[in-house]
Amino acid sequence: MKGLLLAVAGLTAAFLSSASAADKLDPSCSGCHALVKPTDTSLDRLLTRKGPDLWFAGSEFNKDWLVSWLQDPKPIHPAGYPYFKTIKKGEKNDVPDPSKITPHPKLNKADAEAAAEALMNLKAPADLVPAGAFKGDMKGARMGALAFVKFRGCVACHQGENGQGGLSGPELTDAGTRLQPDFIAAYITDPQRFDPHIWMPTSNLKDLDIQRLTAFLVQLGQGDK
Ligand code: HEC
Ligand code: HEC
Incomplete structure (x- = not known):
């Protein structure tokens, strides 16, 4: 009984700490980003959201990258x-229309450091991004x-090495400085666990492939900094 109560208290504390981490961010951030796991997982929510989900930001990004x-x-x-929403027909391929791309709000150093600190507290559940998902080889x-x-x-x-590649997914040219290795491995394994409608296919890759792809992405952007 006591153990159960402690466990409940622990869960509540974990919930409160992620809720208060979100509270430390400027209220404008939540206008465009989901800072807590959305209860609405419909396709409509995904298509109308104004920015990528950040409720697992603390397991996704490297803090130094966030600050800069x-x-x-x-x-x-x-x-x-x-x-x-930003693509238009080009002569050969579809091309982005720069007039439709709005620049992201810019923070000063102190605000960026505080926001990065708060974002790093928004951790994914351990079964979504398991520690050690990338085995480090x-x-x-x-x-x-x-493979990529x-x-x-x-x-x-995705744009990979030398910035070459498609435009519909996030660029991965500096994946190693931006993203945590365990997140990369977990995301490649099953993107739909992060959002059931996300349009990156689950390729049912073998673990060996996942490890190799992660190793490739982890070293991107590391050399030239
Ligand atoms: C007007 C909407 C809007 C507001 C307000 C906004 N963002 Fe964003 N944010 C976006 C969009 C759109 C992107 C994707 C930008 C890109 O791909 O270049 C983004 C990207 C990000 C990313 C990178 C996400 C990723 O998956 O790579 C972070 C981190 C971030 N925002 C943090 C913040 C913080 C912190 C605030 C509040 C200070 C904030 N944003 C306010 C729209 C917004
Ligand atoms: C049909 C297009 C498509 C293909 C093919 C695809 N992806 Fe993606 N990928 C996406 C989209 C779209 C997202 C971002 C989802 C979002 O906005 O939250 C993504 C996200 C990612 C992320 C997380 C990036 C971040 O910024 O958080 C990684 C890592 C990734 N993909 C790796 C891969 C790898 C490795 C492959 C090949 C096995 C692959 N992708 C194939 C569309 C694709």
Whole structure:
């Protein structure tokens, strides 16, 4: 009984800490970003949201990247967000229409540091982004590069090495500085666990492939900084 009460108290504390972490962010952030897990998981919610979900930001991003990006936000979704609202017909392919891409709000250093601190407290549940999902073997990076570009077709939607690739997904050119390795592995394994309607396909990859792709992405952007 006592154990149960303690467990309930623990859960409540965990809930309160993520709710108060969200409270520490400027109220404007929640106008465009889900800071707590949405109860509405409809396709409509996904299509009308104004920015990517941040309720698992603390398991997704590297804190140093957050601090610098929030002060100088460069596009991550190269065609704007969501891309289908900013794309127009080009001569050969669809191209982004820059006039429809609004720049992200810019924060000063102190506000960026406070926001990054609060975002890092928005952790994903342990079963969504398991610690150790990426086993840390970097030797698979070269095979991962081939999988990304050739065998698994990731490049159709994502810019990878040298900024080459599709525009409908977030750029992964600096994935290693932006994203946590365990998040990358967990996301590739099953993107629909993060949102049931997200339009990245679940490719039913074998763990070896997931490890190789993650190793490839983890080293992107690490060398030149
Ligand atoms: C007017 C809507 C809007 C507001 C207000 C806003 N954001 Fe954003 N945010 C976006 C959009 C759109 C993107 C995607 C930008 C891109 O891809 O380049 C984004 C991206 C981000 C990202 C990167 C997300 C990712 O998945 O890569 C972070 C972190 C972020 N915002 C934090 C914040 C914080 C903190 C605040 C409050 C200070 C805030 N945003 C306010 C619309 C907004
Ligand atoms: C049909 C297009 C498509 C394909 C193919 C695709 N993705 Fe994605 N991917 C997306 C979209 C869209 C998102 C972002 C979802 C969102 O906005 O929250 C995403 C998100 C990601 C993320 C998380 C990025 C972040 O900023 O949080 C990673 C990592 C990723 N994809 C890797 C891959 C890998 C590796 C492959 C190949 C096995 C792949 N993707 C294939 C569309 C695609």
